[in-house]
Amino acid sequence: MAPAAPMGRGGSRAAPAAAAPPWHVLPDEVWEHAFSFLPADSDRGAAAAACRSWLRAERRSRRRLAVANCYAASPQDAVDRFPAVRAVEVKGKPHFADFGLVPPAWGAAAAPWVAAAADGWPLLEEISFKRMVVTDDCLEMIAASFRNFQVLRLVSCEGFSTAGLAAIAAGCRNLRELDLQENEIEDCSIHWLSLFPESFTSLVTLNFSCLEGDVNITVLERLVTRCHNLKTLKLNNAIPLDKLANLLRKAPQIVELGTGRFSADYHPDLFSKLEAAFAGCKSLRRLSGAWDAVPEYLPAFYCVCDGLTSLNLSYTTVRGPELIKFISRCKKLQLLWVMDLIEDRGLAVVASSCNKLQELRVFPSAPFDAAEQVSLTERGLVDVSASCPMLESVLYFCRRMTNEALITIAKNRPNFTCFRLCIIEPHTPDYTTHQPLDAGFSAIVESCKGLRRLSVSGLLTDIVFKSIGAHADRLEMLSIAFAGNSDLGLHYILSGCKSLKKLEIRDCPFGDKPLLANAAKLETMRSLWMSTCSLTLGACRQLARKMPRLSVEVMNDPRRRCPLDSLTDESPVETLYVYRTIAGPRFDTPACVQIV
Amino acid sequence: MAECKDSGRSPSSSMDSSTHPVLSTTSSGCRPAARRDDLSTDLQLGLSLSPASSLLVAESKSIPCTPRNRVLPDWPPIKPFLRSALTASARRQRTLFVKVYMEGVPIGRKLDLLLLDGYDSLLAKLRHMFKAFITYADVMEYHQRVPHEKAAHVLTYEDQDGDWMMVGDVPWELFLGSVKKLRIARTDKC
Numbered sequence: 001m002a003p004a005a006p007m008g009r010g011g012s013r014a015a016p017a018a019a020a021p022p023w024h025v026l027p028d029e030v031w032e033h034a035f036s037f038l039p040a041d042s043d044r045g046a047a048a049a050a051c052r053s054w055l056r057a058e059r060r061s062r063r064r065l066a067v068a069n070c071y072a073a074s075p076q077d078a079v080d081r082f083p084a085v086r087a088v089e090v091k092g093k094p095h096f097a098d099f100g101l102v103p104p105a106w107g108a109a110a111a112p113w114v115a116a117a118a119d120g121w122p123l124l125e126e127i128s129f130k131r132m133v134v135t136d137d138c139l140e141m142i143a144a145s146f147r148n149f150q151v152l153r154l155v156s157c158e159g160f161s162t163a164g165l166a167a168i169a170a171g172c173r174n175l176r177e178l179d180l181q182e183n184e185i186e187d188c189s190i191h192w193l194s195l196f197p198e199s200f201t202s203l204v205t206l207n208f209s210c211l212e213g214d215v216n217i218t219v220l221e222r223l224v225t226r227c228h229n230l231k232t233l234k235l236n237n238a239i240p241l242d243k244l245a246n247l248l249r250k251a252p253q254i255v256e257l258g259t260g261r262f263s264a265d266y267h268p269d270l271f272s273k274l275e276a277a278f279a280g281c282k283s284l285r286r287l288s289g290a291w292d293a294v295p296e297y298l299p300a301f302y303c304v305c306d307g308l309t310s311l312n313l314s315y316t317t318v319r320g321p322e323l324i325k326f327i328s329r330c331k332k333l334q335l336l337w338v339m340d341l342i343e344d345r346g347l348a349v350v351a352s353s354c355n356k357l358q359e360l361r362v363f364p365s366a367p368f369d370a371a372e373q374v375s376l377t378e379r380g381l382v383d384v385s386a387s388c389p390m391l392e393s394v395l396y397f398c399r400r401m402t403n404e405a406l407i408t409i410a411k412n413r414p415n416f417t418c419f420r421l422c423i424i425e426p427h428t429p430d431y432t433t434h435q436p437l438d439a440g441f442s443a444i445v446e447s448c449k450g451l452r453r454l455s456v457s458g459l460l461t462d463i464v465f466k467s468i469g470a471h472a473d474r475l476e477m478l479s480i481a482f483a484g485n486s487d488l489g490l491h492y493i494l495s496g497c498k499s500l501k502k503l504e505i506r507d508c509p510f511g512d513k514p515l516l517a518n519a520a521k522l523e524t525m526r527s528l529w530m531s532t533c534s535l536t537l538g539a540c541r542q543l544a545r546k547m548p549r550l551s552v553e554v555m556n557d558p559r560r561r562c563p564l565d566s567l568t569d570e571s572p573v574e575t576l577y578v579y580r581t582i583a584g585p586r587f588d589t590p591a592c593v594q595i596v
Numbered sequence: 597m598a599e600c601k602d603s604g605r606s607p608s609s610s611m612d613s614s615t616h617p618v619l620s621t622t623s624s625g626c627r628p629a630a631r632r633d634d635l636s637t638d639l640q641l642g643l644s645l646s647p648a649s650s651l652l653v654a655e656s657k658s659i660p661c662t663p664r665n666r667v668l669p670d671w672p673p674i675k676p677f678l679r680s681a682l683t684a685s686a687r688r689q690r691t692l693f694v695k696v697y698m699e700g701v702p703i704g705r706k707l708d709l710l711l712l713d714g715y716d717s718l719l720a721k722l723r724h725m726f727k728a729f730i731t732y733a734d735v736m737e738y739h740q741r742v743p744h745e746k747a748a749h750v751l752t753y754e755d756q757d758g759d760w761m762m763v764g765d766v767p768w769e770l771f772l773g774s775v776k777k778l779r780i781a782r783t784d785k786c
Contacts, residue, residue, distance in 0.1 A: 100670040156675075182677050210677065290681065315681050367672050367682065397672065424672050481671070 031057035079120030087126035105590040118145035126151035139164030143171025151177040161186035169195040177205035187213030203227040207234035234258025248277035259289030274300040288312030295322035305329035337361040340376040347380030351387035359393040378405035393418040406440025410447035420455035426482035429459040442467035455479040462489040469496025494518035504529040512539030527579040538569025698780040732764035
């Protein structure tokens with residue numbers, strides 16, 4: 001507690017008892033309370049940088065910590081610096097791991113984080129891991145170490161089994177959320193659901209959609225029945241349709257539902273049962289599922305369409321007409337994820353029906369088929385961008401695009417924050433003019449001043465990167481594949497893009513020079529990924545020497561063990577991953593990854 | 597308009613990589629095989645290109661130099677769950693792939709019979725695949741019809757009993773129900 005020191009205000013009159021302490025010597029508790037109103041971590045970080053006392057107050061009161069790269073700092077650093085953390089989120093592998101570009105056993109083990117947390121944050125309530133290797137031991141340790149543990153979220157993780165889930169179910173008395181998104185979970189045939197005690201009623205979120213194995217449905221029903229606060233329930237493929245109807249009747253308060261497998265032969269009885277069950281779910285707002293869908297059952301959902309704000313049909317192979325009929329009833333949709341089977345005419349209907357739409361994702365139904373079978377073109381995206389004024393996030397897989405369409409889209413929707421276009425065939429030009437799509441993407445970055453995330457595709461030259469570098473001031477994440485024609489492209493990006501945090505590049509003719517010329521930029525970024533470009537080992541060595549606070553990882557073909565030391569500077573590098581770190585080089589790399 | 601230099605084209609950039617010691621191919625295999633099942637890609641092409649042969653393809657300008665001719669296991673960028681769901685649903689759609697061997701050629705081909713609508717399209721497809729004149733059913737009858745063209749090959753198939761029969765005698769649907777393998781035999785051996 002800093003003592004109040006009078007500052008001699010009011011001239012000759014000395015009244016120490018009545019004088020308020022100057023702001024800069026207020027006690028820490030006051031600052032901690034003030035900082036609790038700062039919404040973003042970045043704001044808290046800025047406050048902490050102001051002066052020593054604010055640093056102390058801020059870090060001691062920080063409750064939520066997000067570590068965007070698990071190797072940027074050591075777990076012990078995190079625990080020491082922020083001793084009061086109650087919720088932690090850690091991300092591991094680079095984004096391109098989702099597409100198989102990162103070698104197996106690359107790293108991102110969750111164990112050191114769990115161990116440090118168990119030691120330093122006994123009051124921890126929430127853990128979120130993304131793209132990390134989480135073992136059953138980790139889950140057992142979590143269940144044993146935190147007496148008030150409430151939220152476990154695992155996204156795109158691997159390394160654990162149903163045995164680990166059993167430990168969580170048995171050990172976490174106050175668990176509120178168990179959210180398993182797109183993990184690879186080994187099925188040990190352990191009935192982990194039965195390990196939630198009968199007295200356990202606190203569940204609000206239960207998502208096991210990615211689990212492959214069977215689930216004891218009776219146990220699930222009992223669990224759902226006794227957890228009156230259950231709001232989110234996402235089932236896996238093991239739950240048949242009629243059981244789904246039963247579950248819904250037991251949990252009519254549900255807000256978010258993942259239907260699991262949604263296919264069965266059509267029976268009018270089952271249809272009525274489903275329809276009645278959905279009619280009871282007056283609070284249902286978000287719907288998703290692995291719908292090997294039978295179109296005949298879609299009308300069972302009609303009664304909830306009015307209230308739906310989020311619809312994830314990315315696994316639905318239902319074709320045009322039934323799909324369109326269904327979606328057109330969902331007038332309040334804010335989020336729509338759908339297969340390209342919706343085609344342009346479906347998107348035209350979406351454009352006219354769903355004008356509250358904020359996020360649209362269109363996935364390819366036949367990405368490996370060279371022939372164009374589905375009529376989804378630039379037309380669909382143009383229509384939606386024209387009629388949905390709140391649209392700000394797009395992920396669009398298609399097979400053709402024109403500059404004119406992109407320019408129109410850019411003019412219609414300057415409010416894009418996330419624009420990801422994937423033209424399935426690399427190097428595809430504007431199909432009407434056969435020109436590169438430079439003009440189109442340039443229009444996007446020039447018009448959308450708030451753009452934070454961008455993925456480009458199609459035939460692109462260095463020109464588009466000049467525009468991106470110059471105009472995309474708020475851009476934080478950029479993904480480039482099969483684009484550009486020289487080092488200049490990369491140079492434009494690294495010398496521009498003021499807010500760039502993550503850059504991921506594959507199969508582009510970018511070489512050493514722009515990398516070395518912009519080495520300092522890399523320290524202002526979270527990470528850089530470059531695979532199948534034109535880099536040499538010498539440049540990587542130079543970069544590592546020049547920038548000691550960067551970790552420069554080079555990845556080789558896992559089948560060839562080739563110690564880096566014996567290779568010359570001219571040796572080409574297949575994959576480079578560079579990230580800033582205060583933790584120094586890591587020691588858990590597999591044989592095919594070396595830190596230069 | 598700036599031209600796309602060859603170094604920017606993906607097949608050649610990865611072709612170059614295959615000649616260097618350190619570089620890997622693009623398939624660095626992250627998820628277990630059960631998830632990253634790329635059968636559908638092989639099946640669609642009907643021909644698996646090795647890196648060496650696709651190098652030849654890239655060199656010859658007759659075929660456009662795009663990855664369409666080469667299987668990229670990690671493109672387009674879709675997540676493993678969607679990838680395996682699409683592969684699974686593609687497999688559930690009906691296909692009837694049979695092996696086709698030409699006598700004297702050790703390497704066979706594969707063909708989805710459900711994509712064809714009859715014997716004529718089957719023959720046309722095979723003629724295109726093997727660059728040979730193939731006939732079916734009654735060889736003698738064919739020679740009578742087209743005396744100046746003597747086919748060197750005739751199409752036969754192995755049925756469920758393991759017998760080798762000449763293609764064309766039974767209706768197409770019945771044929772589809774019993775065919776296991778195809779073999780293009782030389783007519784002088786029949």
